[in-house]
Amino acid sequence: MSKQVIEGHQLPSFWERNRRSHGYLLRREARSKAYKFFRFLLLFAICFLILHPILDKLSVSLMEERDLYDSSITAIPRHVTLDNYRITSEQIYYPKALLNTLWISVLVAVLQVAACTLVGYGFGRFEFPLKKLWFAAVILIIIVPPQTISTSLYLRFRYFDIFGIVKLFNKGEALNLRGSSIPYYLMSITCMGLKNGLYIFMLRQFFASVPQSLEEAAYVDGCSVFRTFWQVILPEAVPVIVSCLLFAFVWQWTDTFYARLFLGGNTLLSMQVSGIADRIGNYFSTQLGIQTSLGRRQQFVSTATLMVVAPLLLVYLFAQKSFVESISTSGMKM
Amino acid sequence: MSGARARGRHLNVRTHRAIYGYLFILPFIVGFLAFLVWPLFHSLWMSFCQVDIDAAGFHPNFIGIANYSKAFTVDPEFNKLMSDEIFRIVTHTIAILVISLMIAIILNQEFKGRAFVRAIFFLPVILSSGVLVGLETNNSLMQSIQSAIQDNASFQLSDSVMNILRLSGLGTGILDVVGQVISEVQDIVMASGLQIIVFLTGLQGIPGSLYEAADMEGCTRWESFWKITFPLISPLLIVNIIYSVIDFFMKTDNEVMTKINETMVINMDYGFASAMAWIYFAVVIVIIGIASLIVSKGVVGSYE
Numbered sequence: 001m002s003k004q005v006i007e008g009h010q011l012p013s014f015w016e017r018n019r020r021s022h023g024y025l026l027r028r029e030a031r032s033k034a035y036k037f038f039r040f041l042l043l044f045a046i047c048f049l050i051l052h053p054i055l056d057k058l059s060v061s062l063m064e065e066r067d068l069y070d071s072s073i074t075a076i077p078r079h080v081t082l083d084n085y086r087i088t089s090e091q092i093y094y095p096k097a098l099l100n101t102l103w104i105s106v107l108v109a110v111l112q113v114a115a116c117t118l119v120g121y122g123f124g125r126f127e128f129p130l131k132k133l134w135f136a137a138v139i140l141i142i143i144v145p146p147q148t149i150s151t152s153l154y155l156r157f158r159y160f161d162i163f164g165i166v167k168l169f170n171k172g173e174a175l176n177l178r179g180s181s182i183p184y185y186l187m188s189i190t191c192m193g194l195k196n197g198l199y200i201f202m203l204r205q206f207f208a209s210v211p212q213s214l215e216e217a218a219y220v221d222g223c224s225v226f227r228t229f230w231q232v233i234l235p236e237a238v239p240v241i242v243s244c245l246l247f248a249f250v251w252q253w254t255d256t257f258y259a260r261l262f263l264g265g266n267t268l269l270s271m272q273v274s275g276i277a278d279r280i281g282n283y284f285s286t287q288l289g290i291q292t293s294l295g296r297r298q299q300f301v302s303t304a305t306l307m308v309v310a311p312l313l314l315v316y317l318f319a320q321k322s323f324v325e326s327i328s329t330s331g332m333k334m
Numbered sequence: 335m336s337g338a339r340a341r342g343r344h345l346n347v348r349t350h351r352a353i354y355g356y357l358f359i360l361p362f363i364v365g366f367l368a369f370l371v372w373p374l375f376h377s378l379w380m381s382f383c384q385v386d387i388d389a390a391g392f393h394p395n396f397i398g399i400a401n402y403s404k405a406f407t408v409d410p411e412f413n414k415l416m417s418d419e420i421f422r423i424v425t426h427t428i429a430i431l432v433i434s435l436m437i438a439i440i441l442n443q444e445f446k447g448r449a450f451v452r453a454i455f456f457l458p459v460i461l462s463s464g465v466l467v468g469l470e471t472n473n474s475l476m477q478s479i480q481s482a483i484q485d486n487a488s489f490q491l492s493d494s495v496m497n498i499l500r501l502s503g504l505g506t507g508i509l510d511v512v513g514q515v516i517s518e519v520q521d522i523v524m525a526s527g528l529q530i531i532v533f534l535t536g537l538q539g540i541p542g543s544l545y546e547a548a549d550m551e552g553c554t555r556w557e558s559f560w561k562i563t564f565p566l567i568s569p570l571l572i573v574n575i576i577y578s579v580i581d582f583f584m585k586t587d588n589e590v591m592t593k594i595n596e597t598m599v600i601n602m603d604y605g606f607a608s609a610m611a612w613i614y615f616a617v618v619i620v621i622i623g624i625a626s627l628i629v630s631k632g633v634v635g636s637y638e
Contacts, residue, residue: 051457137366148374149370156373192365312460324531
């Protein structure tokens with residue numbers, strides 16, 4: 001209700017204006033206040049719902065065992081300990097798994113996004129026969145559930161062979177590529193990894209929106225197509241590419257589907273967490289001779305989950321804008 | 335003469351560009367044929383087969399539609415899991431669209447802490463693909479742990495509340511309903527991070543002058559939502575529907591997918607697993623197809 005000054009005249013007081021408008025001003029003001037209040041309430045409730053699982057895990061992971069059974073403790077632990085982290089770290093080989101996951105996630109993200117950038121540029125900037133058909137194919141790779149092709153891929157890589165050549169040299173037996181990561185790298189550089197259709201889509205949207213004149217100027221100066229792409233267009237696309245990289249990185253980090261299918265030979269965080277409850281049970285019964293309660297095991301699952309997502313939260317904290325803005329700039333329209 | 339030459343060069347440039355276009359999308363074409371089309375047809379073929387496995391490789395033997403009839407008539411749980419899943423996909427997708435549009439509209443308004451709230455709403459996208467959200471429902475052990483903990487906790491907390499409810503004649507069932515609703519809402523909010531941003535982008539693209547004009551003409555907010563906002567962002571509905579539906583593939587609490595994976599990895603029954611995966615795929619295509627039809631004919635069409 002700050003008094004505004006218009007051309008040197010002071011506005012009459014709020015109540016005066018309210019009287020003149022026959023109570024309309026007060027009603028409007030009240031309605032807007034009430035709306036703001038409910039908006040705050042709604043946003044707060046939803047934020048709470050989203051953050052609750054994380055906060056809950058954080059509080060549980062810091063508790064000593066006796067705090068778990070104390071019904072007077074709901075959120076804030078009374079006896080804070082980092083033992084859970086230490087034990088979990090040992091059990092899931094945290095340092096090793098962390099490095100492995102980091103390495104594979106970075107590598108896979110770079111391979112996937114590099115391939116998708118090329119493809120997105122092709123779709124966004126060039127006219128060629130059957131372009132619509134190929135773009136429909138991009139939509140198809142988005143909507144085919146990976147599970148539908150996983151049976152075939154699984155068998156294909158389990159008994160890997162190219163026209164019988166491998167069998168010839170390997171005593172009549174096909175090569176087992178299931179434990180190796182090579183098939184997945186192959187799929188990554190050919191845009192068939194996790195949610196790659198989405199990256200192609202986003203990058204195509206972006207490249208299609210770059211002004212034509214940029215390229216034309218480069219062509220007039222005698223740049224080849226590839227050099228134009230590399231030196232003129234790519235620098236423009238850095239923000240979108242970075243955000244695709246971030247998506248590829250975080251989604252690869254938490255992925256268990258492809259990890260189970262292809263990356264079984266590596267110690268990965270997402271895979272380690274899946275078996276943590278049983279491993280903790282074993283550890284306590286064989287090493288210390290103690291039976292662990294369900295709640296105690298759940299506590300370790302929470303701890304492990306937090307340890308897996310902590311690096312992602314860190315990345316998100318610093319690169320939050322990048323994640324969101326890519327979707328905004330690329331528009332995501334069909 | 336010169337015109338013909340110019341046309342010749344023009345064609346040349348076009349073929350030149352076309353060749354480069356194909357060069358750029360070559361990785362995709364290779365991947366698409368090798369890792370999608372081929373496995374897709376292979377798994378379709380396997381779904382009609384009994385797949386035997388030995389050291390030398392795998393041998394599909396054609397058995398007709400036995401796998402499909404097994405899924406629909408013999409298997410005790412597939413029908414139920416599938417219909418539950420379809421129900422969940424449809425209801426959740428609709429709920430996600432409504433909630434994400436609502437939140438996007440709120441986030442499009444000016445208020446303090448908007449960037450912070452937006453960041454939190456987007457957080458589940460970063461953590462989504464499974465570990466954090468899905469682990470609890472991942473296996474039966476976890477489920478029993480969860481229910482054990484929940485039983486204990488809710489009993490202590492809600493004893494007095496239950497008394498009040500009992501006295502007022504409502505019964506304690508209402509508490510379960512409330513709990514269920516909250517967890518459903520949580521599921522839906524967790525799944526709508528990307529959709530919110532997509533809608534928000536669409537909303538920010540609508541010029542404010544449209545609303546001002548509508549306001550001048552005496553439109554209420556409700557009317558200008560249906561006359562301006564909704565038609566202009568309805569092209570984004572399809573994007574969000576597709577994204578919401580495909581998001582279900584990778585959810586770890588998707589029981590159909592869990593069953594498919596188990597059939598494949600533990601029972602090694604590749605034919606049956608393929609058949610179930612194909613049924614799921616067909617259902618997804620039908621859902622997306624119907625949704626696109628409704629949006630393009632019903633929603634977008636009615637404003638043209």
